[in-house]
Amino acid sequence: MKRKIRNFISYLKTNYNYLKHKEVKPSHLFYGQMQPARAVEMLSTLNEQIEKFQSQFGEEQFVFVEIGSYLGESLKLYGNNINKKLKNYLVISIDPYSPDAIHEGNKIVDLINTPKKMKISVHQSKPWSSPAETKKIITKIYHYFINNISNYSFKDKHMHLRMKSENGFFLLKKLNIKIDFCYIDGSHYYEGIKNDYNNFNSILRKDESYEGCICGDDYELDLDKIKDYFDYSKEQFLEFLMNNKNVDYIVLNTKNGVNKKNRIGFHPATTLFFSETQDTIIKSESGFWKKDKT
């Protein structure tokens, strides 16, 4: 009941602010999910890249790309920070805001498939952005996103591509745009994360002494650390991941016991993809990841 009241208040505030063209923070539509620890890591990674860029290219244009923007929370964090540090920059966001993109044309089924021999203990939970829920509200989210961005400091150096990241990639490639910083937080399905990483990695700005940064969200579980959580071999867990590479998010009870403290929530497609890539990926507790360039 309390939640219903909170949601109703958030709904009223959102509509009032939207009518006044002010920033909206609809917590009833999952605004406010950014963990402080993740925000710190996101900004320190960005600032490190900006410093490298400035020492190499001085006043040239810094190009930032975000894949998956939702209500614009992470874009606000990045964009306002870039605006403080640089004069010459371009912020590009890519998100189709389409019900079709959420379930990829209904190909995706959010049913967890557990091989019988593994006796995996799934905690049935509702993720904050369950695809079924997001599908219903995504068009409204787009209007709130545009409203919010037009209130931020970087609004006149921002461009939104309302399309799937794959099409955004083809467009940027055709225009020969090279990226200095790419943040991936779009599709949570295997083909999606794999294509985003490989595509956008291929159009980072690179020369002998400089390389653009590629990073993202949703890497909570590293396959190499599986023994810390479960009594399964890496091969067994890999089979579980492959069976579930088109499931958005899974919460499992670990070997340490069935209670809240011992659960781990993760995106199986991200764990699977990063177990396959040849690149070294640095991950943090919050699920933030970046490609190691050293």
Ligand SMILES: C[S@@+](CC[C@H](N)C(=O)[O-])C[C@H]1O[C@@H](n2cnc3c(N)ncnc32)[C@H](O)[C@@H]1O
């Ligand atoms: C988790 S939300 C992004 C949250 C946002 N980065 C933040 O932290 O505030 C995921 C977003 O990815 C978008 N998305 C899903 N599939 C996509 C695709 N193929 N290309 C680009 N964006 C996609 C969804 O529309 C949704 O808005």
